[in-house]
Amino acid sequence: AAGVIQSPRHLIKEKRETATLKCYPIPRHDTVYWYQQGPGQDPQFLISFYEKMQSDKGSIPDRFSAQQFSDYHSELNMSSLELGDSALYFCASSLLLTTSGPNNEQFFGPGTRLTVL
């Protein structure tokens, strides 16, 4: 079965550079979530989108922005990178409504490991 695809899998950037992470949800999934997992930390919610509209916002720095496109893929844009941005960034997708009602089972991608030097 198709899974969530994230690219790139690994990314190395210098301080103050920008980075763009991409997420391709499972086909027919309409909701995308971004999470950040720092070294030795639990994943923290950043932001989510449903039908191309932002649906929820967590602890996402102002230097970061994200959007969901018409084909439902999402991009997380990160500017003025700092050393503390080094982390594993997960994307997850879900289908908002199923035939059995509201659904919140999120399927996670493999993550993008961002290293800021």
Next chain:
Amino acid sequence: AQSVTQLDSQVPVFEEAPVELRCNYSSSVSVYLFWYVQYPNQGLQLLLKYLSGSTLVKGINGFEAEFNKSQTSFHLRKPSVHISDTAEYFCAVSLYSSASKIIFGSGTRLSIRP
């Protein structure tokens, strides 16, 4: 607001021994409950979930968890562990509604000794 507490940051267990990873949650409204596993340098894999119905939930790899509403707990158990179960385990909750963010606990590192 919802929160998740995993009391044990590390749990060492001998191979073939039983294990229980503890999880307590706090929420004033109904929540979904999850256990995720993260193997070294890998992503998050769903072990099992509780949405409603039977309080005993069976997942992959022989794991099961029991939802206890009165104790607000969702402990993970396995009767006999293997070396391959070495990983980080995260308990998590989300609101009982669609498109709700997942809130993770701090994780429990399960290390299996031969």
